[in-house]
Amino acid sequence: MASDHLLELVDIEAGYGRAALVLRGLTVRVPAGSVVCLVGPNGAGKSTVLKVASGMLAPRSGTIRVNGEDVTGFGPQQLLAAGLSHVLQGHSVFKEMTVEENVLLGAYTIRDRARIAERAGFVKDLFPVVRDRWKALAGALSGGQQKQVEFARSLMVSPRVVLLDEPSMGLDPRSAASVFEQVIRMRDAGTAVLLVEQNARRALETADLGCVLDLGRVHIDGPAAELLQDPQLAELYLGGRPTTAPSHPHLK
Numbered sequence: 001m002a003s004d005h006l007l008e009l010v011d012i013e014a015g016y017g018r019a020a021l022v023l024r025g026l027t028v029r030v031p032a033g034s035v036v037c038l039v040g041p042n043g044a045g046k047s048t049v050l051k052v053a054s055g056m057l058a059p060r061s062g063t064i065r066v067n068g069e070d071v072t073g074f075g076p077q078q079l080l081a082a083g084l085s086h087v088l089q090g091h092s093v094f095k096e097m098t099v100e101e102n103v104l105l106g107a108y109t110i111r112d113r114a115r116i117a118e119r120a121g122f123v124k125d126l127f128p129v130v131r132d133r134w135k136a137l138a139g140a141l142s143g144g145q146q147k148q149v150e151f152a153r154s155l156m157v158s159p160r161v162v163l164l165d166e167p168s169m170g171l172d173p174r175s176a177a178s179v180f181e182q183v184i185r186m187r188d189a190g191t192a193v194l195l196v197e198q199n200a201r202r203a204l205e206t207a208d209l210g211c212v213l214d215l216g217r218v219h220i221d222g223p224a225a226e227l228l229q230d231p232q233l234a235e236l237y238l239g240g241r242p243t244t245a246p247s248h249p250h251l252k
């Protein structure tokens with residue numbers, strides 16, 4: 001059964017080994033055509049949500065649905081096939097390989113050559129750096145450009161939802177701004193995004209919906225623009241009082 005929500009994580013409990021639960025009854029939904037961001041303090045469980053969504057960590061209880069279909073208990077390969085593509089925290093390009101080789105790694109599950117060529121054309125259109133530096137060694141690109149290569153690789157399988165873990169980590173402000181613009185471009189090209197970010201204010205300025213996590217639960221969620229204007233949230237999680245307008249208005 002199709003659903004307005006491409007991804008639903010409902011009442012999820014999850015943790016690592018015998019340690020205490022990290023996620024304690026968490027519910028997050030990603031509607032089609034949207035960027036949803038998870039923000040919250042260190043250790044709140046943000047990355048763990050993405051690991052559950054991509055099958056790297058099996059939930060102890062709760063339900064995962066993709067486009068209305070129950071995929072609870074699926075492993076990483078099955079969730080990838082169901083439409084969830086995970087861009088891990090940190091840098092995962094192979095620097096000694098070309099941009100082309102890095103991007104095509106994302107197509108390793110696709111047999112049809114015409115389909116691979118079509119997807120390569122799509123990601124080159126979406127990320128001009130990928131097109132312009134297609135034959136260059138990935139290690140010769142800047143950190144922000146390498147992130148675009150990772151995004152392009154994740155889109156080769158035509159995911160319904162891309163899971164992005166701290167894409168701005170380690171980047172200078174200008175490169176980080178460019179990465180957030182690429183997130184918007186991905187959304188506008190039809191891929192929903194579940195985004196985890198340390199930079200909560202920038203993430204909320206980029207996202208359509210926000211979820212503030214604390215102690216493994218959703219503390220508050222709603223339209224990102226409204227969360228940005230909430231004085232209490234600003235004090236607690238965003239490092240200061242709300243600004244009257246987004247600091248990067250071109251993104252909204």
Ligand SMILES: Nc1ncnc2c1ncn2[C@@H]1O[C@H](COP(=O)(O)OP(=O)(O)OP(=O)(O)O)[C@@H](O)[C@H]1O
Pocket residue numbers: 016019022040041042043044045046047048049198
């Ligand atoms: N592989 C692991 N094994 C054991 N515990 C882990 C593992 N990964 C994370 N944890 C624990 O789970 C909790 C939540 O971690 P998680 O990385 O999901 O938080 P986060 O909100 O993404 O934090 P940060 O903003 O610091 O990245 C932390 O207490 C962390 O120590």
